[in-house]
Amino acid sequence: MAPPPRPPPSPRAQSRIPRSRRAKAPIIPTPTPLSALPTSSRNNSSSKFPHPPSAPRPGAYKLPTLKRVIYTGAFAAVAVVGAIYGAGLKAQKEYQEEKQQVVEASYEDRIEYLEQRRAMLVTQKMPLERRLRELRERMRMEEMREVKEGSSSGGEGNVAAGGEK
Known part of the structure; x- marks a missing residue:
């Protein structure tokens, strides 16, 4: 019976093998560039490579x-x-x-944290209250303007609709 085949040597062990005894990588044939072919074989539609490698075939990259x-x-x-x-x-x-x-946290730390949180909320509350006050003022002015327009036109329907609440 034949001995089992040896595993390939590791890269480190391979560096110790002389170049002349190392296994050679297989040679993979590469296609001949189209420019190296004679002109007669370029026009031949039955050639092995009908299109140059750099030019895509129609519909090949969709x-x-x-x-x-x-x-x-x-x-x-x-x-x-x-x-x-x-x-x-x-x-x-x-x-x-x-x-x-x-x-x-301890009670003192909790109290301090809550006071800081309250101060932050109060600073956020001020602009909101100002905007709310301005909105209410505009609504009041709008109601007064509607009442004034309704009474000046003399129509009873406008006064009844806009004047009573």
Whole structure:
């Protein structure tokens, strides 16, 4: 019986083998460039390579282009969804950490935190109250203008519709 074949040597062991005894890589034939062919074989439609390698065949790149667009869109969608999901996870983690700090804090720290939070909310409340006051003023002016227009026109329907509330 024949001995089993030896496994190929590792790259390190191969560096110790002399070049003359190393296994040679197989030679893969490459197509002859079209420019190297004689002109008679260029015009021959039965040649092995009818189109130059750099020129695409008609309709040859429609499917790969469509695939490329689909893959690009899919990867972009995955990246966007991942970024949004990751941001949500980070916000949730920060909220949990802040909540844990408040629970573990002493009463003095909790009071201080709540006072800071109240001050922040009061500063947010001021512009909202101002806008609400302005809106109510405009609504009051609009009602007065409608009542004035209704009474000056002399029509009873306008006065009844706009004057009573």
